[in-house]
Amino acid sequence: MESKTFWECNKAYILTALGLGVVGFVFVGFLMIMDWGYLIQYTMHALIGDTSGVLTAPASELEQMVNAAFGPAYNSVAPEIIRASNERQEYIWYVFFAEIMIFVFLYIKNGRVTPTITRPNDTVQVLTSFQRAVIWLNIGMISILVLTGFNITWGLRSEGGDIPRILREFHELTGLAWIGVWLVFTVIAAKDMKGWRKNSTFRHFLPGSFKPSKRVIWFFYAAMGAALCFSGAMIITLHPSSLTHADVIQFRRVLLYLHFGASVLIMFFILDFVYASAVSVKGYLKGLWSGNYPREYLEQVAPDVLEDLKKAGRA
Amino acid sequence: MSRMKFYCDDYRCIDCNGCVVACKEAHEIPVGVNRRRVITINEGIEGKQKSLSVACMHCSDAPCQKVCPTDCFYIRTDGIVLHDKDKCIGCGYCLYACPFGAPQFGHEGIFGVKGVMDKCTFCAGGPDETLSENEFEHYGQNRIAEGKIPMCASMCSTKALIAGDASEVDKIYEYRTAKRGDNTSLKPYGWEAYNNGK
Numbered sequence: 001m002e003s004k005t006f007w008e009c010n011k012a013y014i015l016t017a018l019g020l021g022v023v024g025f026v027f028v029g030f031l032m033i034m035d036w037g038y039l040i041q042y043t044m045h046a047l048i049g050d051t052s053g054v055l056t057a058p059a060s061e062l063e064q065m066v067n068a069a070f071g072p073a074y075n076s077v078a079p080e081i082i083r084a085s086n087e088r089q090e091y092i093w094y095v096f097f098a099e100i101m102i103f104v105f106l107y108i109k110n111g112r113v114t115p116t117i118t119r120p121n122d123t124v125q126v127l128t129s130f131q132r133a134v135i136w137l138n139i140g141m142i143s144i145l146v147l148t149g150f151n152i153t154w155g156l157r158s159e160g161g162d163i164p165r166i167l168r169e170f171h172e173l174t175g176l177a178w179i180g181v182w183l184v185f186t187v188i189a190a191k192d193m194k195g196w197r198k199n200s201t202f203r204h205f206l207p208g209s210f211k212p213s214k215r216v217i218w219f220f221y222a223a224m225g226a227a228l229c230f231s232g233a234m235i236i237t238l239h240p241s242s243l244t245h246a247d248v249i250q251f252r253r254v255l256l257y258l259h260f261g262a263s264v265l266i267m268f269f270i271l272d273f274v275y276a277s278a279v280s281v282k283g284y285l286k287g288l289w290s291g292n293y294p295r296e297y298l299e300q301v302a303p304d305v306l307e308d309l310k311k312a313g314r315a
Numbered sequence: 316m317s318r319m320k321f322y323c324d325d326y327r328c329i330d331c332n333g334c335v336v337a338c339k340e341a342h343e344i345p346v347g348v349n350r351r352r353v354i355t356i357n358e359g360i361e362g363k364q365k366s367l368s369v370a371c372m373h374c375s376d377a378p379c380q381k382v383c384p385t386d387c388f389y390i391r392t393d394g395i396v397l398h399d400k401d402k403c404i405g406c407g408y409c410l411y412a413c414p415f416g417a418p419q420f421g422h423e424g425i426f427g428v429k430g431v432m433d434k435c436t437f438c439a440g441g442p443d444e445t446l447s448e449n450e451f452e453h454y455g456q457n458r459i460a461e462g463k464i465p466m467c468a469s470m471c472s473t474k475a476l477i478a479g480d481a482s483e484v485d486k487i488y489e490y491r492t493a494k495r496g497d498n499t500s501l502k503p504y505g506w507e508a509y510n511n512g513k
């Protein structure tokens with residue numbers, strides 16, 4: 001028991017950290033042209049309130065003018081976005097392809113779990129109508145955000161015009177509205193956060209617990225969602241505007257970089273949600289809609305949820 | 316033919332903002348949009364204050380054209396960088412990319428309705444029919460089609476701001492610096508000086 005615990009308990013975290021480490025190393029070291037040294041120094045300066053990006057005193061009058069007119073080192077931050085837009089439109093497919101292949105692999109390995117249901121009418125309410133409203137609102141809004149967001153990335157295909165422009169504006173509006181939904185969903189999906197679990201109300205509200213591999217997914221969804229909400233809202237509301245204030249334009253470039261990076265990463269976790277709810281277990285999606293799952297389904301697929309619901313007197 | 320360029324002589328610019336007003340007046344540009352701006356550094360410090368009028372510099376390797384997701388920029392054979400407002404989705408990426416802060420958005424503010432991008436056209440209009448009403452409404456005057464130079468340069472009282480064929484602009488620049496006694500062939504200037512300073 002003792003010798004097993006650390007590796008067994010933390011396998012999912014260690015593997016995720018290793019996987020992200022390798023992918024991160026390859027990306028940062030070989031595929032990205034961002035000036036990381038500048039970004040790190042810039043972040044330090046920004047944290048103490050200097051967002052201008054002028055890290056060293058200008059050596060000439062011309063440099064001083066350049067800084068005053070449009071900010072310094074304009075292609076140090078986010079060059080993938082601001083210098084290589086067309087390449088990005090071509091190559092981002094490979095990232096999505098790799099993400100989808102992971103689920104194809106999982107499907108080939110695990111197949112589709114089909115619980116045997118003999119008493120379909122013996123059901124237990126797992127999700128309240130409030131929880132379902134939040135879940136489906138989240139699904140709807142994320143679908144809109146993904147479509148309208150990547151509508152910007154792939155503008156070369158749509159060739160722009162009024163419809164893509166309205167979709168882009170819709171992205172910003174939906175994004176602002178999603179902030180609240182993201183927050184509530186994050187809480188609903190948290191399930192077995194230690195402190196909350198001690199509290200009986202939370203346990204009643206959030207039955208079941210996560211396996212580490214699922215907790216990692218929840219953690220990433222929460223973190224990437226936070227990054228998207230923070231960067232998106234900041235891009236929209238940044239004051240003074242970078243249109244007239246060169247001292248904040250570098251900051252805005254960093255925000256856009258964060259937003260795009262987080263949107264590509266969150267896609268993996270969105271795809272995982274689609275896989276988990278529509279592919280991996282038969283009957284999951286139906287329950288997500290009605291809130292009720294057959295008792296036998298829970299016994300076979302989610303005994304921990306049934307256990308908690310029993311304790312709460314709901315099953 | 317070489318490329319059309321602006322040049323602003325910081326020895327001559329007196330921060331009068333005449334170019335800014337001339338541009339706004341000529342193209343009937345709304346409040347909040349400045350196709351041209353005057354930047355001043357070391358304000359009030361005697362002998363050190365300098366001003367420079369900047370707008371779109373009609374870059375040879377234009378970053379805005381590289382970044383635009385809808386590819387709405389096009390570069391004329393004379394080097395003037397123009398864009399198509401009917402394609403623009405107002406994402407603002409060109410502003411992130413432009414080293415001169417040239418792209419402007421009329422309706423900045425929350426709820427995403429920034430409007431489509433507007434910038435200096437070197438007074439050469441846009442993709443709409445030349446000298447049509449549509450072209451004026453979208454892009455302003457097309458003085459190049461009328462054989463005139465951009466409004467800002469033509470109005471500049473000290474002739475700090477000059478515009479035209481780069482080889483001609485270059486001659487004026489060389490003449491002026493030689494007359495002032497700056498040995499420009501020995502001293503790096505412009506981007507060269509900027510990069511050397513790094």
Ligand code: HEM
Pocket residue numbers: 081142145146149150152153154168169171172174175176178179228229231232233235236259260263266405406407
């Ligand atoms: C699941 C959530 C989201 C996804 C998948 C997403 C995706 C994207 C993508 C792909 C882009 C284009 C980036 C590029 O191609 O460079 C983008 C841009 C943008 N997004 Fe999001 N986004 C999400 C949430 C949000 C939220 C919550 C907000 C606001 C609060 C927001 C506001 C923006 C803004 C302001 C831009 C910049 C472009 C513009 O000005 O229209 N997004 N997003």
Ligand code: SF4
Pocket residue numbers: 370371372373374377378379380396412413414415416417418434
């Ligand atoms: S908008 Fe900016 S990047 Fe584009 S040509 Fe003009 S100065 Fe260059």
Ligand code: SF4
Pocket residue numbers: 160382383384385386387398402403404405406407408409410418431432
């Ligand atoms: S705002 Fe318009 S011109 Fe600028 S990058 Fe976006 S689509 Fe292109």
